Amino acid sequence: MKNLIVFYSLEGHTRFIANIIESIVKADLLELKPEKEVPKTGFKKYLWGGKSAIFKEKPTLKNKIPEIKEYDNIIIGTPVWAGTYAPPVNTFIAHTLIKGKNIAFFACHGGGDAKKCFDKLTEELKDNTVLGTIDFKEPTDEDKEKITKEIEKWISTILEK
Numbered sequence: 001m002k003n004l005i006v007f008y009s010l011e012g013h014t015r016f017i018a019n020i021i022e023s024i025v026k027a028d029l030l031e032l033k034p035e036k037e038v039p040k041t042g043f044k045k046y047l048w049g050g051k052s053a054i055f056k057e058k059p060t061l062k063n064k065i066p067e068i069k070e071y072d073n074i075i076i077g078t079p080v081w082a083g084t085y086a087p088p089v090n091t092f093i094a095h096t097l098i099k100g101k102n103i104a105f106f107a108c109h110g111g112g113d114a115k116k117c118f119d120k121l122t123e124e125l126k127d128n129t130v131l132g133t134i135d136f137k138e139p140t141d142e143d144k145e146k147i148t149k150e151i152e153k154w155i156s157t158i159l160e161k
C-alpha cells in the first residue's frame with residue numbers, strides 16, 4: 001500500500017501533526033505551498049485568509065502535484081479557516097482527480113472544532129472511502145508524546161480497515 005500525506009499549514013500546527021504522522025506511517029509527504037502566501041500576522045491574516053476560504057478561492061500552488069493514481073491511501077491535512085478547509089487544499093482537491101481512494105483527514109483549529117470542515121471535505125471527495133478523521137486544538141511540542149500516542153492509535157484503526 002502506498003500512502004500520501006498532503007497538507008497545508010500557515011503557522012506550523014498542521015505541519016507539526018503531518019510530521020508526526022509521517023514518523024508513524026511510511027508515506028510520501030507533500031506540503032502545499034501557495035505562490036502568494038497569506039500574511040502570517042495581524043488582522044490581515046484573518047481578513048485575507050478568511051475571505052479566501054469563504055469564497056472558495058483556489059490559489060496557485062508552487063508544488064508539482066505527484067501522480068495520485070500511484071497512491072492507495074491519501075491523508076489530507078488542513079487548518080480550519082472560517083469553518084472550512086484552507087484554500088491551498090481547495091486547489092489540490094479541485095485540480096487533482098481523486099477517485100476510488102482510501103482517504104483520511106486531519107485538521108488543526110483554534111477551538112471551533114473541525115466537524116464542518118471534515119463534512120465539506122467528505123462531500124467534495126465523495127467518490128472515495130473516508131477511513132477516519134482526527135483534529136487538534138493548537139497542538140504544541142509540549143504535548144508531542146500524548147499527541148503521538150493518539151495518532152498511533154488513530155492510524156492503527158484507520159489503516160486496518
Ligand SMILES: Cc1cc2nc3c(=O)[nH]c(=O)nc-3n(C[C@H](O)[C@H](O)[C@H](O)COP(=O)(O)O)c2cc1C
Nearest residue numbers: 009010011012013014049079082083109110111112
Ligand atoms: C484565516 C483564518 C481563519 C480561521 N478560522 C478558524 C475557524 O473558523 N475556527 C477555528 O477553530 N479556528 C480558526 N482559525 C485558527 C486556525 O485553524 C488554527 O490556529 C490552526 O491551528 C492553524 O493551523 P496552522 O498552524 O497549520 O496554520 C483560523 C485561522 C486563520 C488564519
